[in-house]
Every structure is written in C-alpha cells, then in structure tokens.
Amino acid sequence: xxxxxxxxxxxxxxxxxxxxxxxxxxxxxxxxxxxxxxxxxxxxxxxxxxxxxxxxxxxxxxxxxxxxxxxxxxxxxxxxxxxxxxxxxxxxxxxxxxxxxxxxxxxxxxxxxxxxxxxxxxxxxxxxxxxxxxxxxxxxxxxxxxxxxxxxxxxxxxxxxxxxxxxxxxxxxxxxxxxxxxxxxxxxxxxxxxxxxxxxxxxxxxxxxxxxxxxxxxxxxxxxxxxxxxxxxxxxxxxxxxxxxxxxxxxxxxxxxxxxxxxxxxxxxxxxxxxxxxxxxxxxxxxxxxxxxxxxxxxxxxxxxxxxxxxxxxxxxxxxxxxxxxxxxxxxxxxxxxxxxxxxxxxxxxxxxxxxxxxxxxxxxxxxxxxxx
Amino acid sequence: xxxxxxxxxxxxxxxxxxxxxxxxxxxxxxxxxxxxxxxxxxxxxxxxxxxxxxxxxxxxxxxxxxxxxxxxxxxxxxxxxxxx
Numbered sequence: 001x002x003x004x005x006x007x008x009x010x011x012x013x014x015x016x017x018x019x020x021x022x023x024x025x026x027x028x029x030x031x032x033x034x035x036x037x038x039x040x041x042x043x044x045x046x047x048x049x050x051x052x053x054x055x056x057x058x059x060x061x062x063x064x065x066x067x068x069x070x071x072x073x074x075x076x077x078x079x080x081x082x083x084x085x086x087x088x089x090x091x092x093x094x095x096x097x098x099x100x101x102x103x104x105x106x107x108x109x110x111x112x113x114x115x116x117x118x119x120x121x122x123x124x125x126x127x128x129x130x131x132x133x134x135x136x137x138x139x140x141x142x143x144x145x146x147x148x149x150x151x152x153x154x155x156x157x158x159x160x161x162x163x164x165x166x167x168x169x170x171x172x173x174x175x176x177x178x179x180x181x182x183x184x185x186x187x188x189x190x191x192x193x194x195x196x197x198x199x200x201x202x203x204x205x206x207x208x209x210x211x212x213x214x215x216x217x218x219x220x221x222x223x224x225x226x227x228x229x230x231x232x233x234x235x236x237x238x239x240x241x242x243x244x245x246x247x248x249x250x251x252x253x254x255x256x257x258x259x260x261x262x263x264x265x266x267x268x269x270x271x272x273x274x275x276x277x278x279x280x281x282x283x284x285x286x287x288x289x290x291x292x293x294x295x296x297x298x299x300x301x302x303x304x305x306x307x308x309x310x311x312x313x314x315x316x317x318x319x320x321x322x323x324x325x326x327x328x329x330x331x332x333x334x335x336x337x338x339x340x341x342x343x344x345x346x347x348x349x350x351x352x353x354x355x356x357x358x359x360x361x362x363x364x365x366x367x368x369x370x371x372x373x
Numbered sequence: 374x375x376x377x378x379x380x381x382x383x384x385x386x387x388x389x390x391x392x393x394x395x396x397x398x399x400x401x402x403x404x405x406x407x408x409x410x411x412x413x414x415x416x417x418x419x420x421x422x423x424x425x426x427x428x429x430x431x432x433x434x435x436x437x438x439x440x441x442x443x444x445x446x447x448x449x450x451x452x453x454x455x456x457x
Contacts, residue, residue: 091436119437121419141436144393147422148438155419196393199433199441251444252433258441261422 007223008046016228017051023235030056031187032234033324035177036194037064037353038222044357046224052231059186059324060354062176062280063194065141066093067322067346067353070276071310073169074099077138080167080303081112087130088114089123090138093350096343100310104138120152120166127156127164136299137166144196146170146288147261150268153290153297165299168289171275173197174205175286179277181213185325190234192227193219195249200265202257206245214243221249268294276309278346279319318345321354328355335359393435395443398426408434 024030034040040060043049049058062068074097081088081104088104095105095116108114113133117123120137127135139149149166156164173194180186193206198219206217216237220230230248237244247253268291275287290298312318315333320326328334328347338344340356347353396408399415406426408418419438420426432439 121437144435144440147440148419148436151419151421151438196433196435196440199393252441254441258422260424261440264422 007221007225009225012225013051013228016225016232017053020051020056020228020232020235021053023232023239024053024055025238028055030189030235030238031059032056032190032192032231033059033061033180033188034192034220034227035061035063035173036192036197037067037350038196039192039194039220039227040064040354040357042222042224042227044361047361048224048227051228056231056235058192059188060321060328061180061191061324062277062322063142063173063197064322064347064350064353065145065171066091066097066350067318068171068176068277068279069094069097069140069169069346070278071099071312072276072306072308074103075101075310076300076305076307077104077167078102078107078112079305080136080299081107081114083134083303085132085134086113086303087126087133087135088112088138089117089126089135090114091118091140092116094138094140096349097346098343098349100308120149121155124152124156124161124164127161128159131163133163134302135164136303137164138169139166140169142171142173142194142197143200143265144194146265146269147200147258150264153268153294154264156297157294162296165297165302166290167299167305168269168287170269170288171277172271172286172288173201175283176277176280177206177209179280179283179286180323181209181215183323185320185323188215188324190215190237191217192230192234193217193245195219195221195226195253198247198249198253198257200258200261203245203247203253203255204257210243210245216243216246218246219249219253221252267291277322278312279322313344316345318347318355321345321347328358331355393433393440395431396434396439398428398430398432400428401426406432406439408432408439 096103104114123137209217216234218230218233269288270291271285272287272289274282276282317331338348343349347355399407399409405417406420409415418434423439423442431443433441
C-alpha cells in the first residue's frame with residue numbers, strides 16, 4: 001500500500017536497529033518515553049522493541065485519552081445519559097471505560113440512549129435529526145481531537161442549533177509531560193513526541209524539555225520505521241552531546257503546527273484551573289472547558305452532574321502504568337482479573353492503552369518469563 | 374466508512390487519541406470534501422482547518438475533520454530540528 005509499505009520494510013528496520021545499537025554507549029541504560037498511546041500500539045503490534053538493543057527501554061506514557069479519564073467523569077456522563085430527554089454520544093473506546101457506577105455500555109443496556117459516533121459532527125447531525133431531544137457529545141482527546149470538537153461547536157452556533165451541547169474532557173499534553181518530568185518516581189532520558197498532537201500544536205511547545213531539562217525530544221510518526229528512525233535521532237543526539245527538539249514526522253508535522261486549528265481552539269475553549277488525570281492526579285491548566293462565549297453549549301452548565309471524585313479500584317495499578325513506573329504485566333490483576341473483555345482499569349480498554357497492547361500482541365508472556373528468570 | 378471498520382482492538386480506533394488517517398480529496402461538497410482512502414472507501418470530511426483544497430490534495434483526517442494538509446512527495450519529508 002502506498003505511503004504505508006515504505007514505512008514497514010523489515011530489512012530497513014534491521015539496518016536502523018544495527019545503527020541504533022552502534023550509537024549506544026557500552027554499559028549505559030537509556031529510558032525513552034513514548035508519550036502517545038498510538039506509538040505504544042505500533043511498538044507492540046509490530047515488535048519495534050525487538051529491533052532495539054537491551055539497554056534501550058521504551059517507557060509508555062499517558063497519551064491514551066480514554067485511559068486518563070477519571071472514574072467520576074464517567075459517572076457524570078452516565079448521570080446525563082440517564083435523563084429521558086437526552087441522547088449521549090461518544091467515541092467507541094469510551095463505551096467500556098469503567099466508572100464507579102458501571103460503564104456507558106452498562107448504562108446503555110439499562111435503557112439509556114448512548115450512541116457511538118465517529119466524529120463530533122455526527123453528534124451534531126443526530127441533534128438536527130432529533131429536535132425534541134437534548135444531544136450531548138462526551139468529548140475526550142488531546143489537541144488532535146479538540147479542534148474537531150471546536151469546529152462542531154462553531155457549526156452548531158452558526159446553524160442556531162440549541163439542543164446540542166458537549167461534556168468537555170479535552171486535555172492538553174504539555175502539562176502532563178511537565179508532571180511526569182517533575183515526578184520523583186521516574187528517571188527518563190528522552191521523549192518520543194506525539195506526532196498528531198504536534199500536527200496541531202507544532203514542535204515549539206516542547207522546547208522547555210530540551211532547554212530546561214536537558215532531554216531530547218523527537219516528534220515521531222506512527223509507522224514502525226518512523227519510530228525506529230526517531231529512536232536513531234535521539235541516540236545520535238546523545239552521541240553528539242546534544243539535547244534538542246527534532247521533527248522526524250516532517251511529512252505531516254509543521255514546526256509551527258496548524259494555526260487555523262489553534263485559532264479555533266483558542267476561540268472556543270478556555271483552560272480549566274485544574275483537572276484530575278487518572279494516575280497523575282490533579283494538574284493545573286491541563287484541560288479545556290468551553291469559553292464563556294460558548295457557555296450555551298456546555299453540558300456541565302446545562303445539566304446537573306454529580307461531580308464526585310471516585311477512587312480507582314484498589315487492585316488497579318493503571319496510575320503507575322500511565323506514569324511508566326510499572327510495566328503492564330507487573331500489575332497484580334493484568335491478564336487475570338483484568339482483560340480486554342472484562343477490564344478493571346482503563347489501560348486495558350482502549351487499543352491505545354499499554355495493557356491492551358501488551359495483552360493483544362503477546363509481549364507479556366515473553367516478559368513474564370524474563371522476569372521470573 | 375463506518376465506525377465498526379476502525380473501532381476494533383487490533384486495528385485501533387481512528388476516532389480516539391492520537392490516531393489519524395491520510396485521505397485524498399475527490400471532490401468538494403459545500404464546506405466539506407469527499408475524500409477517499411487507499412482502499413477506495415470514501416467519507417465526507419470537514420476541511421475548514423486546512424484552507425482551500427482541490428481534488429488530488431492529500432489531508433490528514435481525524436474524527437471527520439482534516440487537521441493538516443500532507444506533502445505530496447515522501448521525498449520532501451525532511452527531518453528538522455530546533456533552530457533550523
């Protein structure tokens with residue numbers, strides 16, 4: 001397939017792996033965090049780690065949007081969906097995320113009208129088709145997704161649609177990276193930057209990682225060779241004593257991002273003072289809410305929600321997995337009580353979640369044997 | 374293109390997270406563009422965020438919205454770094 005096969009060539013992967021190995025300093029360990037859940041998915045689907053030497057460890061970051069949704073926000077969504085006059089719409093991955101009172105799928109089975117959509121624009125179409133209902137879009141995602149929600153709000157306002165609102169859970173990547181850099185639990189050497197988030201925000205917002213923390217970051221694409229080339233670029237920086245922000249994904253990511261998307265986001269959204277992230281806790285200015293100009297479309301103002309903080313199940317160690325402190329198979333319930341069919345934690349639900357990626361591609365079996373030795 | 378085509382655990386869900394797909398513009402329909410993927414599947418995409426487009430242009434699409442215009446030639450995919 002054009003534009004895909006070029007980036008999945010096993011021979012080239014072998015060549016890149018050898019060049020990466022040649023750049024390693026003997027006896028030194030390298031910990032590189034892939035911030036994005038999409039990268040985690042690629043790494044385990046295509047066995048990218050198998051092309052890297054043992055002293056390079058890829059650490060999974062918090063960049064799976066449904067994985068960082070706290071249970072209380074799921075309960076808020078369920079409470080809205082249980083109203084007779086509401087149709088709640090959401091992305092597919094959100095349906096099985098467990099809340100304190102069950103998932104959206106459970107609520108749907110109990111009679112709530114909850115529908116999966118491909119785009120927030122589909123939710124707006126449902127609102128047009130059901131003028132006697134309140135249609136709510138449960139918005140999640142990083143800066144890749146937030147412009148789509150913002151554009152939908154603009155269209156709703158332009159068309160004068162009054163039975164549409166969003167329950168906004170959009171989060172921003174930079175505060176999460178800062179929280180990880182400030183965490184005492186983890187020592188990281190470098191980052192693989194989230195490719196499609198960077199399409200919107202560009203590469204400049206990562207400058208502080210290189211300048212203030214002295215760590216390289218390379219914005220990476222999502223094919224196996226993209227990731228290997230990005231690791232090569234990081235290792236080359238180490239070899240040459242540099243710590244810079246580089247862009248491997250130049251065929252998609254502009255250094256300054258997408259100014260139109262940023263302008264739309266700035267118009268429609270405002271930063272929340274605080275937002276709770278599963279695993280990372282409450283982080284200042286890390287999430288978006290509708291700005292006062294678009295308050296009419298804010299489901300949190302239109303409907304009464306519990307707004308209660310719900311503690312994660314004790315057995316679940318998603319928090320440690322999201323921070324990269326634990327590998328998925330080190331969680332006590334991984335693959336036993338917690339599976340993709342019956343997830344306890346969010347990381348086992350989404351295909352981008354580290355636990356689901358390990359579980360589905362069989363890497364956990366090899367790693368368990370390795371641990372027991 | 375249906376949600377079911379993409380929201381499987383093995384293939385990943387293009388509506389979620391940091392996943393986006395490259396599509397080619399086939400025609401313009403009012404404010405939107407009809408776009409086609411490499412398998413020939415078509416969908417209507419909102420294109421306000423990438424400016425004026427013409428048939429043949431390639432865009433990166435996430436959740437039904439084009440979020441970036443793609444360079445046509447892979448050879449132009451240059452790696453760049455801070456300060457360059």
